[in-house]
Amino acid sequence: MYSSKPKVLHTICGKPMIDMILTQALSVSDDVRVVLYHQKDAIESYLRAHFSAHFASGALAIHIQDHANLPGTGGALLEIAPESKADSNAESTPESSAPNKQALRFKHKRVVVLNGDMPLILSSSIESIAKTKASAVVGVIELENPQGYGRVVLSSAPNLDSASNLDSAASRQDSASKLDSASKSPESTMPRISRIVEQKDCDEKEAQIKLVNAGIYAFDTHILEANLPKISNNNAQKEYYLTEIIALIVQQEKSASQNSDTNTSAAKSNDTSASIAPFYISQDEFIGVNTKYELSIAESMQLRKLRKQAMDKGVIMRLPETIYLESSVVFEGECEIENNVRLCGDTKIIRSHIKAGSVVEDAIIDSSDIGPMARVRPKSHIKNTHIGNFVEAKNAHMQGVKAGHLSYLGDCEIGEGSNIGAGVITCNYDGKKKHKTTIGKNVFIGSDSQLIAPVNIESDTLIAAGSSITADVKEGELAISRAKQQNKSGFFYKFFGKTR
Numbered sequence: 001m002y003s004s005k006p007k008v009l010h011t012i013c014g015k016p017m018i019d020m021i022l023t024q025a026l027s028v029s030d031d032v033r034v035v036l037y038h039q040k041d042a043i044e045s046y047l048r049a050h051f052s053a054h055f056a057s058g059a060l061a062i063h064i065q066d067h068a069n070l071p072g073t074g075g076a077l078l079e080i081a082p083e084s085k086a087d088s089n090a091e092s093t094p095e096s097s098a099p100n101k102q103a104l105r106f107k108h109k110r111v112v113v114l115n116g117d118m119p120l121i122l123s124s125s126i127e128s129i130a131k132t133k134a135s136a137v138v139g140v141i142e143l144e145n146p147q148g149y150g151r152v153v154l155s156s157a158p159n160l161d162s163a164s165n166l167d168s169a170a171s172r173q174d175s176a177s178k179l180d181s182a183s184k185s186p187e188s189t190m191p192r193i194s195r196i197v198e199q200k201d202c203d204e205k206e207a208q209i210k211l212v213n214a215g216i217y218a219f220d221t222h223i224l225e226a227n228l229p230k231i232s233n234n235n236a237q238k239e240y241y242l243t244e245i246i247a248l249i250v251q252q253e254k255s256a257s258q259n260s261d262t263n264t265s266a267a268k269s270n271d272t273s274a275s276i277a278p279f280y281i282s283q284d285e286f287i288g289v290n291t292k293y294e295l296s297i298a299e300s301m302q303l304r305k306l307r308k309q310a311m312d313k314g315v316i317m318r319l320p321e322t323i324y325l326e327s328s329v330v331f332e333g334e335c336e337i338e339n340n341v342r343l344c345g346d347t348k349i350i351r352s353h354i355k356a357g358s359v360v361e362d363a364i365i366d367s368s369d370i371g372p373m374a375r376v377r378p379k380s381h382i383k384n385t386h387i388g389n390f391v392e393a394k395n396a397h398m399q400g401v402k403a404g405h406l407s408y409l410g411d412c413e414i415g416e417g418s419n420i421g422a423g424v425i426t427c428n429y430d431g432k433k434k435h436k437t438t439i440g441k442n443v444f445i446g447s448d449s450q451l452i453a454p455v456n457i458e459s460d461t462l463i464a465a466g467s468s469i470t471a472d473v474k475e476g477e478l479a480i481s482r483a484k485q486q487n488k489s490g491f492f493y494k495f496f497g498k499t500r
Contacts, residue, residue, distance in 0.1 A: 001292060006039040008116040009046060010289070012299045013306060014326030014344060017119035017289060018043065019050060022060070024123040025114065026051075028130070030059045031107035034116075035076040037065040063104060070101060072239025074231045077104055077113070077224070103228040106221050113217040113242065117289045119298055121216065125285055129218045134277035136223055136249055138193055139216030141281045148199055149212035150243065152278060155194035193276040194250055196243045214281040215288065217242065223249065249276055302327070310337075318356075338372070345378065363393075384416075412437040412451075415459060421447035428453045440475070 001007050008018035015023075018034070025032045032054075036043055044062055047055075054060035063079075065071075070078045081100040112130050114121060129137050140152045196213050197206050224245070231244040253275075284305070287298045306327065307320045315331050317323055319339035329343045333351035337343070341354050345362035354360065355371030362378035368385045370376060376387065377394035387393060388404035396409045400416030403409060407420055411428040413436070414420070424445050426437040435453035439445070443457055446465030457463065457473045464480040473479045493500060 001290070006043050007289065008043060010295055012119050012295070013302045014328060016046065018047070018116055020119040021114060021116060021121060022051065024121060025126060026054055026059060027123045028127045032060050033063050033104065034060070035063045035065050037067045040064060070240060072233065073242040074228060074240035074244060077242065078102065078228055078240065079104055101229050103225040109221050111219050111221050111224055115215045115288065118215060118287065119289065120285045120287055120301060122285055125281065129216060129279045132218060132277055132279055134275040135220045136246065136276045137218040137279045138196070138246065138276065139214035139281045140211050140278040141214045141283065141286045142210045143212055144210065146210050146212045150199065151197045151202055151206050151209040152193055152211045152213055153195045153197060153206065153209065154278065155192045191278055193246060193278055196246055213243065214286050216281065246276055411435065411453065412439065414439040415441035415443070417442040419444050421445055421449065421465065423448040424451070426451045426453060
């Protein structure tokens with residue numbers, strides 16, 4: 001990623017990828033483990049700050065991978081057996097140099113394995129893959145260009161006979177329902193995965209396969225516990241690969257088949273208890289993020305989803321492809337959002353109109369119109385108010401106010417019926433700390449006025465244009481603070497040496 005920030009902490013629509021995945025996983029499981037190794041301290045710090053309730057309840061736990069002894073995707077689900085740790089000081093021999101490993105212990109009978117860099121996976125898919133009736137399930141997807149991905153070879157589908165690889169009904173159906181119906185029908189044959197071939201190991205025929213490994217798995221817990229310790233790191237990278245379990249299970253199935261009574265072959269052909277099944281992942285959920293470019297693709301996909309959700313609930317979006325909004329933004333009632341708007345953070349838009357080019361961050365906009373080209377910053381609460389072009393509000397509480405042009409309104413409270421002229425500034429910072437400006441109801445503040453905080457302008461008052469207000473203004477008063485104007489006759493001609 002060419003970044004000092006951990007990959008899974010890069011944000012998509014305002015949320016770190018790890019946050020997106022955990023939110024989905026925790027909605028369907030009370031036993032979620034996060035396996036960390038690289039830059040683990042930064043990630044753990046974020047998780048403990050943002051998921052403290054889940055840690056407290058035991059629904060979320062962190063496992064630090066023993067990368068020195070157990071590297072790789074398979075190693076992430078392994079730990080050194082206690083007896084191996086106890087014997088670590090004993091004299092080793094070549095036969096005993098490999099660690100005695102065991103699978104992590106899990107609470108439930110089913111385990112789903114997700115990658116931390118696939119942020120768009122949904123809880124519905126996690127739940128469906130967990131319920132798929134097979135001992136092991138591999139998430140798969142068909143790609144027009146499968147270059148770089150591990151190819152998935154099926155044993156009971158036209159996998160190698162067709163370059164389209166399951167271009168027929170199988171790949172078009174919902175995976176869970178298809179596998180469920182197959183398991184119930186004695187005449188049907190459920191597709192099984194016979195192997196996963198990495199790109200570098202594909203022969204010419206396998207390279208034509210378009211069905212690829214999506215990097216999402218589900219296992220019966222006992223299958224995982226029995227087979228994880230058997231995987232080896234006998235490969236170029238010297239890592240333990242989770243996909244090796246697939247090869248182990250396939251080999252076990254073959255051995256069981258050869259050793260079984262041939263008279264029971266018909267019954268065995270319909271037995272799905274030890275099958276390895278594919279689960280078809282939606283294109284909208286399949287995006288792995290390994291580069292900044294892929295991060296931008298994932299964010300674009302998430303933005304399309306968020307915009308559609310908003311419009312389906314009645315929000316009008318003008319040129320929606322130009323509108324940026326984050327996952328935490330909430331809409332209530334009929335709202336209109338114009339082009340090139342940014343809505344960020346914990347923002348709530350209630351029955352309001354946000355005009356072109358405006359930015360709203362961590363603010364509440366209620367029954368108001370904002371912009372065009374306005375900015376409402378954090379902690380602002382704007383209600384029944386008009387904020388016009390080039391107005392910036394920060395920590396501003398405004399109700400029933402008009403601020404039409406070119407103003408900065410920071411750390412202020414403004415009452416109903418007040419009018420803020422063009423160029424008005426609340427001078428809130430003295431170089432050390434911020435101060436508040438309080439403006440009452442029905443106050444008229446003339447253009448180009450500076451309000452030097454802390455200052456209190458009571459209701460029913462007038463501030464003359466061009467004034468610098470440094471003292472409180474009492475109810476009913478007119479405040480003028482500016483130099484007296486002087487007009488010098490003929491000075492223009494004298495200054496420029498011209499005649500009339």
